[in-house]
Amino acid sequence: MNIVLIGFMGSGKTTVAKQLSRQLRFPFIEMDDLVYQKTNTRNMHEVFALGGELLLRETEIAIAKEIASKKNLIVSAGGGVVLNKIILDYFKIQGGMVIFLNIPFEKVAERLSKDRERPLFKDIGNAKKIYDFRLPLYLHYADAVIDVHALSPDQVAQKIEYYLMSKTSVLDKK
Numbered sequence: 001m002n003i004v005l006i007g008f009m010g011s012g013k014t015t016v017a018k019q020l021s022r023q024l025r026f027p028f029i030e031m032d033d034l035v036y037q038k039t040n041t042r043n044m045h046e047v048f049a050l051g052g053e054l055l056l057r058e059t060e061i062a063i064a065k066e067i068a069s070k071k072n073l074i075v076s077a078g079g080g081v082v083l084n085k086i087i088l089d090y091f092k093i094q095g096g097m098v099i100f101l102n103i104p105f106e107k108v109a110e111r112l113s114k115d116r117e118r119p120l121f122k123d124i125g126n127a128k129k130i131y132d133f134r135l136p137l138y139l140h141y142a143d144a145v146i147d148v149h150a151l152s153p154d155q156v157a158q159k160i161e162y163y164l165m166s167k168t169s170v171l172d173k174k
Contacts, residue, residue: 002073003160004091006138007101008131009079009121010108012148012156016101017076019157026072034063035078057084064090082137099160100142105131107149 003020005013014030021028032044038059041047047056060078067073068090075096081087088098105128112121121127139145144163148156 001164002068002071002075002091002094002096003164004075004077004088004096004098005101006077006081006088006098006141007079007148008103008105008108008134008138010111011079011101011103012153013076013079013101015153016148016156016160017074019153020160021074023157023161024072024074026074028074028076029067030076031060031063031078031081032076034067035059038062053080056080060084060087061090064088068094068096080134082134082141088141097164098141098143100138100145101148101156102138102145103147103149 003024003026005017005020007013017028017030020026035047035056036042039047039050039055041050044056047059056078057080060081061084064081064087067075075091077087091098108131109124109127146156146159151159
């Protein structure tokens with residue numbers, strides 16, 4: 001089973017995925033890094049300059065289609081994967097578990113206050129609108145939800161591992 005972490009930018013998907021990868025000894029995949037490889041770019045600014053958000057979403061679809069059938073991966077999905085149903089459908093059809101790392105927007109803004117690498121976070125008002133639009137989509141696609149703002153990455157990874165092993169309601173179910 002693949003474990004796919006979703007959530008808004010700054011929610012800790014990559015950090016938690018790396019920790020979970022170490023704990024479970026599953027390979028870790030960062031979808032954004034695969035986007036850069038496939039588009040021959042170095043960051044999201046270059047992806048957006050090359051083809052905008054359309055290029056990003058089309059590349060994410062191709063990546064999801066390619067990796068969803070592999071087994072025992074920890075996938076840190078891009079923050080906007082919920083904007084295209086087909087991306088998460090590829091993972092779910094193959095039995096993937098989608099876990100939403102939930103964090104209040106205020107905490108995201110605090111975490112990303114000095115990060116200039118996020119094209120969609122240049123305007124905080126616009127970023128809040130994006131967050132508000134995506135939040136119900138994250139909740140819709142998630143098999144489980146973890147409120148991460150008060151937890152360390154290790155604690156989040158432990159919670160996910162415990163949930164996967166016990167299938168109890170350790171996570172905040174939707």
